[in-house]
Amino acid sequence: MSDEIFSLEAALNRGKSRSSGGLTVVRVLIVDDNATVRQILGDAVRVIAGADVCGEAIDSEETFDLISRAKPDLIVMRADLPGMSGLQITRSIMVRNPVPIVVMIDAQSSDPEIAFESLRSGALALIPRPVSGSETSDVIGHMVACVRTAMTRKGAQFRIPDTPPLLASFSPPRLIALIADAGATGSLMRMLDDLPPLSVPVLLSVDIDNAFFPAFVSWLDASIRQEVVAAAPSGEGVLAPDRIYVLSSEMIATVTPGATLSISAPPPGQSSAGIGDVSAADLLLFTMAQSLGSAAMAVLFGHIGNAGVSGLLAIKRIGGCTLAEFPALCPFAQAPVLASQIHASEICGSPADLAICLRDIADCHDKTGRVS
Incomplete structure (x- = not known):
């Protein structure tokens, strides 16, 4: 194997640094076609220190538009969106401009394979699509902390x-x-x-x-x-x-x-x-x-x-x-x-x-x- 040195700086330091109360603010994009679920997720994100909702989308077109304009640090997305699915969106994002993605699917889904394939394609985590905010906030809080660490690391080699x-x-x-x-x-x-x-x-x-x-x-x-x-x-x-x-x-x-x-x-x-x-x-x-x-x-x-x-x-x-x-x-x-x-x-x-x-x-x- 070669002696070549690889750097993660480009991947870990996307965009300008933002801070709030000493914490790097993680901008979260929520993607779901159900307004109630978006509200639950938004409330869950807003109680996390150093996290903020930078936009909400209901389909792939709005998702790609907001990625371009709002430049999220983390995307929380339904895996089985109607039309262009979360799996297809995940694959496209990972090829175009990688952004950390958490995929959601109903806990009682009879076919969670699309969510597992999203993980195979680069999504970071799979969580149940929420019916209440308390447990969701804990899980997303963990992912926010992971993403913040990645954002603030120096150009490790x-x-x-x-x-x-x-x-x-x-x-x-x-x-x-x-x-x-x-x-x-x-x-x-x-x-x-x-x-x-x-x-x-x-x-x-x-x-x-x-x-x-x-x-x-x-x-x-x-x-x-x-x-x-x-x-x-x-x-x-x-x-x-x-x-x-x-x-x-x-x-x-x-x-x-x-x-x-x-x-x-x-x-x-x-x-x-x-x-x-x-x-x-x-x-x-x-x-x-x-x-x-x-x-x-x-x-x-x-x-x-x-x-x-x-x-x-x-x-x-x-x-x-x-x-x-x-x-x-x-x-x-x-x-x-x-x-x-x-x-x-x-x-x-x-x-x-x-x-x-x-x-x-x-x-x-x-x-x-x-x-x-």
Whole structure:
């Protein structure tokens, strides 16, 4: 891989900086054909410190016009808009002038596939189309905070290592973790499309709202060659090879020395995103490092935020294999840059590169642990 330096400055510093009370103001565009939903969303945005509604649209024509005139920092959009759908709009925006997008769909929708395809096409998150404002405000507040961080980061740079380490130098993995947070679904799918079934259990940590989790697991299972199942919601279990276990955003998962998975609900008063200041993805990787040592392996996809970065470093320090996606398909990705800054990633590359590395590392050892 080359020694070329890539910069995220252009993607992270769109437009002029705006501030309010010490916070960078995030301008939110709301797109929905229902006036009541737009009102709920507008009220939810306005109670978030440092967020403001810069416009409302009911269809694709108004959306593209307001993107040009109002220059939003975040778009909250119905996925199944009549006419030109939110999926089509998402694809067009990501090609023309990328803007962070949160897609919405009715929680009881019988066909949420259009929303999952929007995630594959570059949307950051999927949320239920609101019927009240309280929970919606919490979710959008989290996305506003992520977008603000991206807007205010300096021109961070990422240097690809001159010579990647020899794949055969790593221990045979007993467990592989894939960390794909907001904005990384497209990268994840591209890697899985190129990946043959592995003979090692795989854990997948994704940020999918619990309302859509079963449908997402079914959609993913139908989309790739490897069997995909939801991780058990409680208790402890042995992980089978040739299978991808998906962790929902409501699960706190840890790994035991026997390479089994323990899942519990968040403690009372704690967010499902993790425990205290530790994200659920980092907690998973920390326990993998502690329990499996050099037999732990993790892949960090390019997503917005820092979930998984510290845990990746823990696995690298213990001698495990760490990989990061770069350059990231998500234009707003911060995780790979942060991983580079703390020297957490051993190997980096595109989703296709990562698929090759995963296959080679998992398959270059026989069952006794010797290089084949």
